[in-house]
Structures are given as structure tokens and as C-alpha cells.
């Protein structure tokens with residue numbers, strides 16, 4: 149038996165997941181390093197129930213022990229979900245309990261605990277995403293359906309009202325089509341994230357193309373753009389269309405949400421060193437002088453559908469997907485996005501891209 153125990157010890161010490169060997173009297177015979185880390189305790193000799201206390205996993209443990217007591221009963225492993233709360237974070241674990249086979253001469257159960265927090269998190273994100281998309285789709289659809297009813301009924305013989313309603317319907321249809329194209333763009337960018345871009349692009353060129361496309365919006369809003377270009381900037385490995393998409397969104401955001409400052413500054417510079425990068429980099433800063441963003445929002449800005457002021461963004465035709473797309477494209481280019489903002493002074497969105 150001692151030999152069996154030593155062999156089991158060597159085996160569970162090699163397992164990546166936390167694992168415990170528990171005897172028939174509920175005492176912990178062995179605990180591997182991952183388990184001792186998880187519970188921050190030596191564990192061996194203590195009752196397993198002092199670590200596995202929640203009703204569901206405790207019941208799984210008891211079922212495992214019952215298998216030991218009656219080897220003729222079915223010996224199927226049992227699973228349960230357990231939440232482990234540590235001071236800094238909450239871990240969700242899948243507890244798996246299996247009795248060692250009677251041949252081992254060691255009356256014990258093996259309890260393994262697998263961290264499934266990230267799996268549950270991903271599922272939650274997927275559910276939130278579906279709920280968000282449905283919600284975003286429903287509002288324009290409700291407006292469209294309402295106006296169709298009105299056009300068929302009360303407004304049938306009113307050409308002036310009809311024109312007005314058609315305008316609104318047009319806007320809502322455009323909003324839906326923007327949402328769908330942003331969603332498609334996001335899914336394309338996500339699926340390509342691991343494929344490194346091959347073409348070489350000039351960032352000056354990308355920025356000039358972006359500004360040219362947005363020129364009418366700047367002129368309409370009476371906002372001045374100050375572009376500090378870097379002539380002879382080195383080319384980088386990149387996807388031109390995607391990079392234009394990045395800066396189109398950043399500059400458009402500066403215009404839409406930071407336009408009250410009357411000016412948007414765009415700069416391109418080369419830096420020989422940057423923490424986190426092995427070689428020289430190009431840095432593009434998009435700066436506005438508007439209201440700025442409260443610090444609590446900054447870490448969440450690149451989440452899909454996250455908006456600081458949902459009402460205002462929707463009124464401006466925003467879908468809240470722009471920065472999520474930006475983040476994925478920058479990741480694909482092995483770059484980094486950082487956001488700094490001061491309430492009342494404006495925001496700076498800085499994109500750092502490695503020079504391959």
C-alpha cells in the first residue's frame with residue numbers, strides 16, 4: 149500500500165490540474181502541487197470536506213466514497229461544479245471524482261479540479277453578444293414596422309408625411325445595414341487574427357487616404373485637422389484596407405465624440421524603442437480636444453457594443469463595434485492600442501505598430 153501510495157504520488161504530481169487522493173475516512177492522502185497552490189494549504193492529513201464544502205461537490209465526494217464502500221455498485225465517475233473564491237478572483241472548477249480500481253489495493257478516490265472559468269466566461273460572452281445583436285436589430289425593425297403600418301393606414305393619402313416617413317425609414321434601414329456590415333467585418337477580422345499580413349504598406353499613405361475620405365465630414369462640422377506626417381517613414385508589413393479601417397474609425401470617433409474641441413491632431417512618428425517591442429516602431433496618435441472619457445470606461449471601450457453614451461452614439465449612427473474591430477486588426481498586426489483621456493481636455497488614441 150505504501151508503494152502504491154508513492155506511485156500515485158509521483159503520478160498526480162505530474163498532472164497539470166489540481167488533484168487529490170482521498171482515503172475512505174475522507175482524509176487527504178496526497179495533494180499535488182497544483183492543488184496545494186489552489187487552496188494555499190499543505191492539505192495532506194486534513195479532511196477533504198474542509199476544502200470541498202459546497203453541497204454539490206461535497207455530494208460528489210460522498211458518492212465516490214460510497215463506491216469504495218461497495219465495490220459491486222456502479223463505479224462511474226461523478227462530476228460537480230465548484231466556485232473557489234480567492235481574495236483577488238473567483239475560479240470556477242469542474243470537480244471530477246473517481247474511485248481507484250480495486251486492483252490498486254489502495255482504497256481511495258481521485259479528485260481532480262479543472263479550472264473552467266475561461267470556458268464559462270466565453271459562453272457568457274457569446275450569450276451577451278447574441279442578446280446585444282438582437283437588441284440592436286430590434287430597434288430599427290420596430291421603427292420600420294411602425295412606419296409601414298402608418299403608411300398603409302393613416303398616412304396613405306398624405307404625400308408630405310409619406311416623404312418624411314420614408315426618410316426616417318431610409319435612415320433606419322441604413323443603420324441596420326451598417327450593423328450587419330460591421331458584424332461581418334468583425335467576424336472576418338477575428339477569423340484572420342492569426343494570419344499575419346504580408347503586403348507592405350506606407351502608413352503616410354494610409355493616413356492620407358483616411359483623411360481624404362473623412363474630409364467632407366470635417367468640413368461640415370467645421371473642425372480643423374492638424375496632420376503631422378513623417379516623410380520617408382519606413383514601410384511596414386500590413387493590410388492596407390484594414391489599417392485604413394482602423395484610422396477611419398479612430399479619426400471619425402475623434403470627430404464625432406471629441407469634435408467640441410474644434411480640432412483633431414493626427415501624427416505619425418518613428419520610435420527606435422518601445423517597451424514590449426523588440427525593434428523600432430511607428431506610432432500614430434489620434435488626438436481630440438473634446439470632453440474626454442471618464443477613466444472607468446477606458447478598459448471597456450474596445451468591448452463589442454460598449455458605448456460611453458449609448459443614446460448619443462446611436463443618434464450618430466454608431467454601432468459600438470468600431471473599436472472592437474480596431475483592436476482585432478491591431479492585434480493581427482502585432483501592434484498595441486493605448487488610450488489616454490482627461491475629462492474636459494480630450495483623448496488620445498495611440499497605435500503602435502512594429503516595423504517588421
Ligand SMILES: Nc1ncnc2c1ncn2[C@@H]1O[C@H](COP(=O)(O)OP(=O)(O)OP(=O)(O)O)[C@@H](O)[C@H]1O
Nearest residue numbers: 401402405406455456457461466467468469470471
Ligand atoms: N475620441 C473619443 N472621445 C470620446 N468618446 C469616445 C471617443 N472615441 C470613442 N468614444 C466612445 O467609445 C464608444 C465606442 O466607440 P466605437 O468606435 O467602438 O463605436 P461607435 O463609434 O459608437 O460606433 P461605430 O464605430 O461602430 O460606428 C463610443 O460610442 C463613444 O462613446
Ligand SMILES: [Mg+2]
Nearest residue numbers: 397401470471
Ligand atoms: Mg466609432
